[in-house]
Amino acid sequence: MSRNRTAYVILGMLSIEPNKSGYDIRKAVESSVGYFWGESYGQIYPTLKRLTDEGLIVPSSPITGPRQRRQQYSLTDAGHACLREWLALPFQNDPPRNEFLLKLFFGREAPPSVSIGHIRELQQRNQHMLATMLELESFANRVGAQNPHKPYWMLTLSLGIALTRAALDWGESALATLSQADGEDHSNPPTEKHLA
Amino acid sequence: MSRNRTAYVILGMLSIEPNKSGYDIRKAVESSVGYFWGESYGQIYPTLKRLTDEGLIVPSSPITGPRQRRQQYSLTDAGHACLREWLALPFQNDPPRNEFLLKLFFGREAPPSVSIGHIRELQQRNQHMLATMLELESFANRVGAQNPHKPYWMLTLSLGIALTRAALDWGESALATLSQADGEDHSNPPTEKHLA
DNA sequence: CGTGGCATGTAAACGGTTACATGATTTA
DNA sequence: TAAATCATGTAACCGTTTACATGCCACG
Numbered sequence: 001m002s003r004n005r006t007a008y009v010i011l012g013m014l015s016i017e018p019n020k021s022g023y024d025i026r027k028a029v030e031s032s033v034g035y036f037w038g039e040s041y042g043q044i045y046p047t048l049k050r051l052t053d054e055g056l057i058v059p060s061s062p063i064t065g066p067r068q069r070r071q072q073y074s075l076t077d078a079g080h081a082c083l084r085e086w087l088a089l090p091f092q093n094d095p096p097r098n099e100f101l102l103k104l105f106f107g108r109e110a111p112p113s114v115s116i117g118h119i120r121e122l123q124q125r126n127q128h129m130l131a132t133m134l135e136l137e138s139f140a141n142r143v144g145a146q147n148p149h150k151p152y153w154m155l156t157l158s159l160g161i162a163l164t165r166a167a168l169d170w171g172e173s174a175l176a177t178l179s180q181a182d183g184e185d186h187s188n189p190p191t192e193k194h195l196a
Numbered sequence: 197m198s199r200n201r202t203a204y205v206i207l208g209m210l211s212i213e214p215n216k217s218g219y220d221i222r223k224a225v226e227s228s229v230g231y232f233w234g235e236s237y238g239q240i241y242p243t244l245k246r247l248t249d250e251g252l253i254v255p256s257s258p259i260t261g262p263r264q265r266r267q268q269y270s271l272t273d274a275g276h277a278c279l280r281e282w283l284a285l286p287f288q289n290d291p292p293r294n295e296f297l298l299k300l301f302f303g304r305e306a307p308p309s310v311s312i313g314h315i316r317e318l319q320q321r322n323q324h325m326l327a328t329m330l331e332l333e334s335f336a337n338r339v340g341a342q343n344p345h346k347p348y349w350m351l352t353l354s355l356g357i358a359l360t361r362a363a364l365d366w367g368e369s370a371l372a373t374l375s376q377a378d379g380e381d382h383s384n385p386p387t388e389k390h391l392a
Numbered sequence: 393c394g395t396g397g398c399a400t401g402t403a404a405a406c407g408g409t410t411a412c413a414t415g416a417t418t419t420a
Numbered sequence: 421t422a423a424a425t426c427a428t429g430t431a432a433c434c435g436t437t438t439a440c441a442t443g444c445c446a447c448g
Contacts, residue, residue, distance in 0.1 A: 001218055005295065005298075008298070009298065012302040016302075032301070033297070033298065033301055035292065036292045036293070036294040036298070037292060038290065038293065059258070080305075082373050083302070084305055087302060087305055087306040088310050090317065091295045091314055092315070093294055093321065094293045094295060096231065096232045096234060097201075097232070097233055097234065097290045097340070098233065098290065099201065099257045099288055099289070099290060100206065100287045100289065101229070101355065102201070102204070102232070103282075103283055103287050104227065104351055104352050105228070105229055105348060105349065105352045106204075106208040106211065106279070106283060107283070109211055109279055110280050110283040111277075114283055114349065118286075118287055121286065121287070134304070148304055149304045151303060151374075151377060152304050152311065153301065155300055155303075155370050157298050157371075158366060159366045163359055163362055163366075165361055165362070165373055166362035167355065167359065169357070169358065170354060170355045170358045170359075174351050174355070175346070178347075178351075181347060
């Protein structure tokens with residue numbers, strides 16, 4: 001039943017702003033929902049073709065020949081309806097896969113410095129993410145005050161910001177905990193046995 | 197270069213407690229790291245065979261015939277080393293894909309009640325998750341006080357708890373925001389046009 | 393003895409990324 | 421016109437899930 005989610009990303013982006021090419025869509029995804037969703041060209045272009053075949057989108061501007069530059073698309077009424085239908089369906093939580101937490105969970109197999117290093121790296125990435133999202137937030141506040149999508153965009157942003165802040169707080173105390181343990185507990189990692 | 201992550205989950209679980217079967221490993225994953233990692237049998241069993249071929253694990257108990265019941269495995273020294281090597285490698289953050297946020301981002305395409313419903317559903321799932329994790333936490337505190345893995349397990353748990361709490365807080369205020377908007381703004385969702 | 397659940401395993405399909413190929417446009 | 425970059429597209433591969441097949445064991 002459930003179709004490719006990439007299709008709905010495309011429909012959604014075109015519903016916000018018509019006349020977008022595959023390239024445009026990719027860019028828009030990256031710069032708006034990039035912190036919780038990713039798409040690759042290898043997924044976008046075939047899906048654009050499929051959606052066209054199904055009549056959910058239409059090529060809107062220059063159709064000059066194969067490999068033309070900047071082929072743009074817009075939603076049809078059917079496409080619009082399809083998007084709304086999907087929106088009303090219950091969301092699935094995508095299977096959780098957090099390699100950072102996985103390594104931390106098995107952390108006792110290695111010296112504490114390994115886990116400490118991972119947490120420091122996580123902190124850096126989160127600080128960077130936080131800065132990006134705050135920038136996006138203030139940008140959205142300055143521009144487009146009356147954009148009807150804005151309330152929803154701000155909601156997604158504020159969740160991202162809240163989660164990242166919580167993670168940063170956690171990281172601080174986790175580093176404190178592990179540094180302390182590192183000082184006390186040196187025999188922890190079970191080192192290679194010296195067998196013949 | 198990078199091999200299947202399932203392999204490391206298996207190595208990690210066997211490093212914590214040897215003599216586990218594929219079934220055991222699946223159960224252990226579900227009940228310990230289930231809130232940030234998932235594995236399916238279709239992934240575990242082939243990987244067990246491959247790891248055996250590569251000498252990273254060994255079948256430890258009854259080898260009676262094909263399809264024997266409860267074939268168990270343990271780590272070899274090579275397997276142990278392989279696990280530690282992987283632990284020290286930088287973690288990759290898995291591509292973010294949050295369908296809830298995606299639907300919320302496009303939320304203005306539908307009536308506010310749709311987004312409100314999704315957020316309510318999210319709140320319920322998160323409350324359930326929080327309860328599970330808090331239970332796990334108190335269990336870990338009661339039992340296994342001197343388990344050497346415990347500090348690391350508690351760290352992963354506390355991050356999960358912190359993130360879930362942050363999400364719940366966000367959900368409350370998001371519901372308030374949207375309910376308010378729902379009252380004021382009824383013309384928002386562009387409804388189906390009445391064309392012949 | 394037979395039924396239901398436990399445990400193992402496999403094949404096929406799927407969603408997605410990666411790497412590559414290619415044309416078209418800008419810029420120097 | 422040469423080089424760089426923009427934009428489109430495709431084929432191969434990969435990890436994972438799903439559905440199914442199959443025996444084994446416990447329990448009525």
